[in-house]
Amino acid sequence: EPEVTQTPSHQVTQMGQEVILRCVPISNHLYFYWYRQILGQKVEFLVSFYNNEISEKSEIFDDQFSVERPDGSNFTLKIRSTKLEDSAMYFCASSGPGRKNEQFFGPGTRLTVL
Amino acid sequence: GQSLEQPSEVTAVEGAIVQINCTYQTSGFYGLSWYQQHDGGAPTFLSYNALDGLEETGRFSSFLSRSDSYGYLLLQELQMKDSASYFCAVAGGDNYQLIWGAGTKLIIKP
Numbered sequence: 001e002p003e004v005t006q007t008p009s010h011q012v013t014q015m016g017q018e019v020i021l022r023c024v025p026i027s028n029h030l031y032f033y034w035y036r037q038i039l040g041q042k043v044e045f046l047v048s049f050y051n052n053e054i055s056e057k058s059e060i061f062d063d064q065f066s067v068e069r070p071d072g073s074n075f076t077l078k079i080r081s082t083k084l085e086d087s088a089m090y091f092c093a094s095s096g097p098g099r100k101n102e103q104f105f106g107p108g109t110r111l112t113v114l
Numbered sequence: 115g116q117s118l119e120q121p122s123e124v125t126a127v128e129g130a131i132v133q134i135n136c137t138y139q140t141s142g143f144y145g146l147s148w149y150q151q152h153d154g155g156a157p158t159f160l161s162y163n164a165l166d167g168l169e170e171t172g173r174f175s176s177f178l179s180r181s182d183s184y185g186y187l188l189l190q191e192l193q194m195k196d197s198a199s200y201f202c203a204v205a206g207g208d209n210y211q212l213i214w215g216a217g218t219k220l221i222i223k224p
Contacts, residue, residue: 031209031210033211033212035212041216042201042214042215042216042217043157043201043203043212043214044214045211045212045213045214048209048210048211050209055209056207056209056211058211091156091157095210100205100209100210101144101145101147101162101164101205101210102159102162103147103159103210103212104159105156105157105158106156107155107156108156
């Protein structure tokens with residue numbers, strides 16, 4: 001069964017450093033999303049991506065963040081100048097044509113900023 | 115602002131039925147989704163309601179009343195593996211970005 005994959009599973013970085021979180025969505029999916037979940041809290045929407053451009057972004061997704069689909073399979077989230085409060089689980093999700101309502105989530109990347 | 119309210123914790127007995135309620139107040143509404151998340155795991159899609167009424171998928175059912183801004187997830191014949199957190203989430207725009215509730219931790223006792 002096709003699945004969304006994410007790498008790395010755990011990323012530890014120093015405050016002020018840049019990190020890139022990687023995702024491979026399901027191959028025939030068209031809509032891509034990044035969410036984050038601070039430990040013990042609810043999931044928060046960051047950004048949606050369709051047709052090679054950002055389609056929607058939340059207030060959290062400021063200039064510190066950027067997304068890219070560098071090739072036909074990868075979808076990346078870059079966080080510049082990381083802060084302690086960026087520590088969270090970051091989930092990538094994708095949904096297929098005609099089924100935007102059913103989002104498939106990757107296993108997540110746990111980001112720890114020290 | 116946008117908000118979704120659901121109980122923080124529900125306890126039930128194995129084999130029983132449990133209902134998890136969700137009320138929402140969002141600027142946009144395309145539908146109400148439910149996701150299951152086990153500790154340390156990723157959210158898994160359970161159901162989606164765009165129209166009023168009941169949707170049934172096996173042991174799980176989901177209900178929506180748009181006029182009341184209310185929905186619920188009904189879990190029947192509870193099994194120990196159903197112990198997890200359950201999130202309601204509103205698809206708030208035509209890109210179906212999800213606005214999430216805080217989650218309900220379902221504790222199942224034998």
